[in-house]
Amino acid sequence: MLSALELARRLEAGEITVAAVVEQCALAIAAGEPRIGAFATLDLDGTRKAAADAGVLLRRPLAGLPVGVKDIFYTADLPTAYGSAIYAGHRPKADAAAVMAIRRAGGLVLGKTVTTEFAHLRPGKTRNPANPDHTPGGSSSGSAAAVAAGMVPIAIGSQTGGSVIRPAAYCGVAGFKPSYRLIPTVGMKCFSWHLDTVGVFAAGVADVAFATGSLTERDLRVDGKSPVAPRIAVVRSHIWAEATDAMKAAVETAARAAASAGARVSEMALPPIFEEAWRAHPTIQDYEAYRALAFEYDHYRESLGPLLRDLLDAAPAITPEAYDAARRTAMRARRALSAAMGESDAILTPSAPGAAPPSLASTGAAIFNRLWTLMGTPCINVPGLADEQGLPLGVQIVGLFGRDRHALEVGLFLERAITRHARG
Amino acid sequence: MLSALELARRLEAGEITVAAVVEQCALAIAAGEPRIGAFATLDLDGTRKAAADAGVLLRRPLAGLPVGVKDIFYTADLPTAYGSAIYAGHRPKADAAAVMAIRRAGGLVLGKTVTTEFAHLRPGKTRNPANPDHTPGGSSSGSAAAVAAGMVPIAIGSQTGGSVIRPAAYCGVAGFKPSYRLIPTVGMKCFSWHLDTVGVFAAGVADVAFATGSLTERDLRVDGKSPVAPRIAVVRSHIWAEATDAMKAAVETAARAAASAGARVSEMALPPIFEEAWRAHPTIQDYEAYRALAFEYDHYRESLGPLLRDLLDAAPAITPEAYDAARRTAMRARRALSAAMGESDAILTPSAPGAAPPSLASTGAAIFNRLWTLMGTPCINVPGLADEQGLPLGVQIVGLFGRDRHALEVGLFLERAITRHARG
Numbered sequence: 001m002l003s004a005l006e007l008a009r010r011l012e013a014g015e016i017t018v019a020a021v022v023e024q025c026a027l028a029i030a031a032g033e034p035r036i037g038a039f040a041t042l043d044l045d046g047t048r049k050a051a052a053d054a055g056v057l058l059r060r061p062l063a064g065l066p067v068g069v070k071d072i073f074y075t076a077d078l079p080t081a082y083g084s085a086i087y088a089g090h091r092p093k094a095d096a097a098a099v100m101a102i103r104r105a106g107g108l109v110l111g112k113t114v115t116t117e118f119a120h121l122r123p124g125k126t127r128n129p130a131n132p133d134h135t136p137g138g139s140s141s142g143s144a145a146a147v148a149a150g151m152v153p154i155a156i157g158s159q160t161g162g163s164v165i166r167p168a169a170y171c172g173v174a175g176f177k178p179s180y181r182l183i184p185t186v187g188m189k190c191f192s193w194h195l196d197t198v199g200v201f202a203a204g205v206a207d208v209a210f211a212t213g214s215l216t217e218r219d220l221r222v223d224g225k226s227p228v229a230p231r232i233a234v235v236r237s238h239i240w241a242e243a244t245d246a247m248k249a250a251v252e253t254a255a256r257a258a259a260s261a262g263a264r265v266s267e268m269a270l271p272p273i274f275e276e277a278w279r280a281h282p283t284i285q286d287y288e289a290y291r292a293l294a295f296e297y298d299h300y301r302e303s304l305g306p307l308l309r310d311l312l313d314a315a316p317a318i319t320p321e322a323y324d325a326a327r328r329t330a331m332r333a334r335r336a337l338s339a340a341m342g343e344s345d346a347i348l349t350p351s352a353p354g355a356a357p358p359s360l361a362s363t364g365a366a367i368f369n370r371l372w373t374l375m376g377t378p379c380i381n382v383p384g385l386a387d388e389q390g391l392p393l394g395v396q397i398v399g400l401f402g403r404d405r406h407a408l409e410v411g412l413f414l415e416r417a418i419t420r421h422a423r424g
Numbered sequence: 425m426l427s428a429l430e431l432a433r434r435l436e437a438g439e440i441t442v443a444a445v446v447e448q449c450a451l452a453i454a455a456g457e458p459r460i461g462a463f464a465t466l467d468l469d470g471t472r473k474a475a476a477d478a479g480v481l482l483r484r485p486l487a488g489l490p491v492g493v494k495d496i497f498y499t500a501d502l503p504t505a506y507g508s509a510i511y512a513g514h515r516p517k518a519d520a521a522a523v524m525a526i527r528r529a530g531g532l533v534l535g536k537t538v539t540t541e542f543a544h545l546r547p548g549k550t551r552n553p554a555n556p557d558h559t560p561g562g563s564s565s566g567s568a569a570a571v572a573a574g575m576v577p578i579a580i581g582s583q584t585g586g587s588v589i590r591p592a593a594y595c596g597v598a599g600f601k602p603s604y605r606l607i608p609t610v611g612m613k614c615f616s617w618h619l620d621t622v623g624v625f626a627a628g629v630a631d632v633a634f635a636t637g638s639l640t641e642r643d644l645r646v647d648g649k650s651p652v653a654p655r656i657a658v659v660r661s662h663i664w665a666e667a668t669d670a671m672k673a674a675v676e677t678a679a680r681a682a683a684s685a686g687a688r689v690s691e692m693a694l695p696p697i698f699e700e701a702w703r704a705h706p707t708i709q710d711y712e713a714y715r716a717l718a719f720e721y722d723h724y725r726e727s728l729g730p731l732l733r734d735l736l737d738a739a740p741a742i743t744p745e746a747y748d749a750a751r752r753t754a755m756r757a758r759r760a761l762s763a764a765m766g767e768s769d770a771i772l773t774p775s776a777p778g779a780a781p782p783s784l785a786s787t788g789a790a791i792f793n794r795l796w797t798l799m800g801t802p803c804i805n806v807p808g809l810a811d812e813q814g815l816p817l818g819v820q821i822v823g824l825f826g827r828d829r830h831a832l833e834v835g836l837f838l839e840r841a842i843t844r845h846a847r848g
Contacts, residue, residue: 076719093514097614100718186614186716190521193608218744292610294524295500320642324826402748 001173001203002028004065004153005210005223011064018051018064018108025066025110028150035132037125038146040071041078042111050108060106061214067102068146068155068201071112072119072139074187075099082189083115083124083139086300096187098156098198101215110152113142116363118293119158119191122305123363130172130391134356137167138363140199144171147201154211155201156183160191160285162352162369164199168381169351169394170364174415176200176208178404180376182216192288194327195281195373205380205415209408220405227413229262233344235398236267238275239367244354250385250393251350257421258348258414268347271340274371277333280326281370287323290315330374337375338400346410351381351394368396378404380411384418425597425627426452426577428489429634429647435488442475442488442532449490449534452574459556461549462570464495465502466535474532484530485638491526492570492579492625495536496543496563498611499523506613507539507548507563510724520611522580522622525639534576537566540787542717543582543615546729547787554596554815558780561591562787564623568595571625578635579625580607584615584709586776586793588623592805593775593818594788598839600624600632600832603825604800606640616712618751619705619797629804629839633832644829651833653686657768659822660691662699663791668778674809674817675774681845682772682838692771695764698795701757704750705794711747714739754798761799762824770834775805775818792820802828804835808842 002024010016026044033039047066074080074092081087095103102109114124119139126141128134129149136145140157144167147155157164159177168175176199183198190196200215202208206223213220234255240248259265290297290312296304297312304312341347350368357364372379378401381394397414399407426448434440450468457463471490498504498516505511519527526533538548543563550565552558553573560569564581568591571579581588583601592599600623607622614620624639626632630647637644658679664672683689714721714736720728721736728736765771774792781788796803802825805818821838823831 087517090517093511094719097715097718100722101715104718104722181617184614184617184712184715186617187719190608190610193605193610216744288608291521291525291608294521294528295518295611298524298528320640 001147001150002153003203004207007065007153008210019048021064022047022051022066022108025151032129032149032151036127036129036145036149038113038142038149038151040081040112040114040142043078043109046077047108047110062102062211063106065107065154066110066152067107068111068113068143068152069099069102069109070115070140070143070155070157072115072158072189073099073156075109075112078112080112083117083122086296086303094187097184098188098215101183105214107154113146113155115139116141117305117308118189119160119163120311121307121363123360127360128170128356130356134358134391135170135360135363137170137352137356139163140167140201141363143201144168144173144175147173147203153202153207157199157201158188159197159199159369159373160195161373162366165369165379165381165396166352166364166366168201170356170392172383172392173201173203174205174208174383175381176212177373177379178212179378179401182404190292192285193292194284194288197373205382205408205411208380220408222405222408222412227409230345230410230413231264231343232258232346232348232410233266233268233341235270235347235349237270237349237371242353242367243350246387247350247354247393251348251395253385253421254395254414254418255348257417260421261413261417263413266344268344271336273333273336276329277374278371280329281374283318283322283326284330284374286311286315287318334375337377341400346407347398349396349398351396355387355391355393372398375401377401378407380407382411382415382418384415384422425571425574427627428577428631431489431577432634443472445488446471446475446490446532449575456553456573456575460551460553460569460573462537462566462573462575463535464505464538464566467502467533470501471532471534486526486635487530489531489578490534490576491531492535492537492567492576493523493526493533494539494564494567494579494581496539496582496613497523497580499533499536502536504536507541507546510720510727518611521608522612522639525607529638531578537570537579539563540565541729541732542613543584543587544735545731545787547784551784552594552780554780558782558815559594559784559787561594561776561780563587564591564625565787567625568592568597568599571597571627577626577631581623581625582612583621583623583793583797584619585797586790589793589803589805589820590776590788590790592625592807594780594816596807596816597625597627598629598632598807599805600636601797601803602636602828603802606828614716616709617716618708618712621797629806629832629835632804644832646829646832646836651837654769654834654837655688655767656682656770656772656834657690657692657765659694659771659773661694661773661795666777666791667774670811671774671778671817675772675819677809677845678772678819678838678842681841685837685841685844687837690768692768695760697757697760700753701798702795704753705798707742707746707750708754708798710735710739711742758799761801765824770831771822773820773822775820779811779815779817796822799825801825802831804831806835806839806842808839808846
């Protein structure tokens with residue numbers, strides 16, 4: 001994998017040129033893309049040309065770093081198809097705000113990464129770099145796989161259920177879903193306006209922190225620091241039984257590693273309102289999807305995949321009253337979270353039910369993610385653990401809304417503890 | 425003006441055909457449009473054709489009612505130019521969610537109404553139907569003017585500062601800015617993602633309630649009911665001195681009329697947090713506009729009007745810290761509002777500084793609106809009063825977030841009280 005931070009350091013020090021960085025990505029793409037299929041559209045020539053002009057950008061934080069953009073964000077210079085045949089060749093007039101944030105930060109948009117259909121469940125062509133017979137996860141399949149395969153140091157994606165944290169976990173990279181709206185969704189195809197959240201993929205926690213700070217012009221960097229030992233609450237929510245034995249063991253291992261590194265680790269039982277909120281998530285998501293995708297459903301129903309069509313067929317049965325009640329439940333849970341966390345800095349919980357399932361027909365389940373998407377809290381997939389077959393197992397750090405840097409510090413602490421634990 | 429409720433009733437009773445309703449609009453357009461310029465694009469032929477097919481729609485709530493759509497919403501079958509030469513002839517691939525809500529409710533999109541440039545301040549061609557030398561207000565200029573001139577019974581618009589309530593007040597129609605996100609902004613050109621709110625124009629308060637309930641599938645209708653006499657708090661905020669004498673008198677008249685009709689009217693002083701929030705509004709708006717319109721600014725700066733260009737030139741000086749602080753201020757004010765209102769059902773305050781200014785170079789000021797946009801509360805322009813020249817003077821009812829029907833009931837109560845008062 002390519003560390004965004006390390007590349008930025010070497011670029012700044014003059015140890016490497018932007019053109020060389022692009023060629024490093026191009027080599028990884030030439031080697032891996034035929035097998036992995038991370039990209040919907042590649043723009044190597046455009047990126048090479050931009051690299052040649054990139055000298056002037058070198059004072060910008062992402063200067064010269066190639067970035068993959070999930071094909072759910074508008075790009076004016078590249079097709080934007082949302083993983084749907086309905087939009088084949090579609091070219092919006094403007095770039096999405098997140099794409100412009102990449103460009104303003106000096107990043108080079110190297111291509112559009114594969115998304116599931118409208119960022120829902122129908123898989124694209126992407127395979128898991130760790131084992132191509134396994135799903136890369138979704139919906140940000142291509143972004144996670146492209147980073148895992150060293151094709152780009154940074155990629156952006158989006159999460160409505162578990163679409164950033166899950167593929168990051170399955171592919172073994174760091175994934176960061178920041179606080180709701182820290183990165184604007186303007187110009188991103190909407191699935192659910194209460195839930196859609198822009199997220200970032202990179203090699204490690206310090207890399208996603210660097211990339212997200214650069215995109216949002218905020219001081220989110222955690223590299224070069226020694227995070228204070230945090231108080232971590234292990235959450236085995238009502239769906240703990242859905243986790244595989246390997247995932248349960250990974251959470252225990254992560255907790256032990258954190259404790260060995262000095263963290264105070266405790267158990268935390270979530271009050272019942274959080275199970276209610278977990279159940280409210282699909283009510284909000286599906287009600288809104290029926291309205292956000294109204295044009296596609298009413299005009300192109302037959303061109304939709306069966307999973308999305310079934311969802312939209314069923315959604316009109318969700319009444320506005322049920323939807324409003326679900327939103328109130330979410331609001332109550334959001335207000336309860338800070339009290340529930342008490343003295344803890346962050347929650348430790350699975351990123352996914354287990355390692356990537358051995359199938360390309362499904363992208364796995366978002367059951368360990370959707371509560372946190374609804375809460376709008378920062379979530380980090382911390383990579384570094386693996387099952388007996390060597391498939392990545394990701395564990396998740398959840399922080400408090402608006403305290404993104406603090407969550408990233410805990411994530412970095414845990415990542416280092418896991419690394420030390422693996423060595424030791 | 426055309427009452428949407430009355431037309432719906434007559435259509436349902438078979439007293440009038442959909443085709444006849446469309447021709448009534450066409451006549452008003454033929455008579456008034458050359459002078460008023462409410463439409464960016466008209467689709468009379470398409471609407472006539474849709475009217476011929478509309479028999480099957482008659483069980484839907486807006487069946488057969490022509491609707492004007494502000495040219496800030498995506499339409500796949502009509503150009504969508506946002507009042508900007510940059511987007512001349514632009515045709516999005518899909519309809520906005522609000523446009524689909526109109527179609528699903530059986531409404532007929534008769535045309536796109538004039539917006540100021542990107543729903544900011546640069547005026548379009550529209551004139552005030554009450555006096556064509558005066559501004560119709562903005563940014564939803566065409567929607568307010570088209571309803572005022574009887575060209576459509578319903579129009580939709582959007583408010584980021586005061587873009588629904590102000591033009592409704594200036595043109596003498598009912599305007600409703602519902603609770604934040606009651607109508608989705610999906611497929612609406614974004615100016616500020618925390619502030620942009622979809623709103624509705626119609627002849628009277630009962631008409632906007634009917635239209636908004638139809639678009640949101642909620643029971644918001646207030647017609648046919650006798651609202652209970654409410655408790656109304658008159659708010660003279662820190663900008664009261666900016667109101668003209670005529671507007672001050674209009675608020676007094678409205679308060680007296682409400683009291684005569686049985687309402688309990690009191691004075692309410694807003695705690696200082698609300699002045700802070702009022703000052704926070706442009707910080708949030710401008711910070712987000714610089715990111716939402718990043719593509720347009722970075723690629724077409726010279727094609728922007730001077731007001732928007734100046735705003736975007738200055739916006740990079742707003743730090744993320746200042747923006748985050750402004751959002752926290754807004755959050756504190758939102759939490760304080762319910763307590764501040766105490767036993768009151770709604771606030772009565774000016775809709776605008778006065779009547780429409782005698783100029784076409786400016787659309788007037790949003791100073792009496794932006795606090796309430798930031799609060800996300802339902803706001804209604806209640807028409808019915810006028811200054812000595814006969815220009816409309818609108819007063820504003822502000823309710824509590826999520827209590828839209830209650831706010832509309834208060835608005836209807838006040839509208840009736842004003843009408844009775846005017847009759848003497």
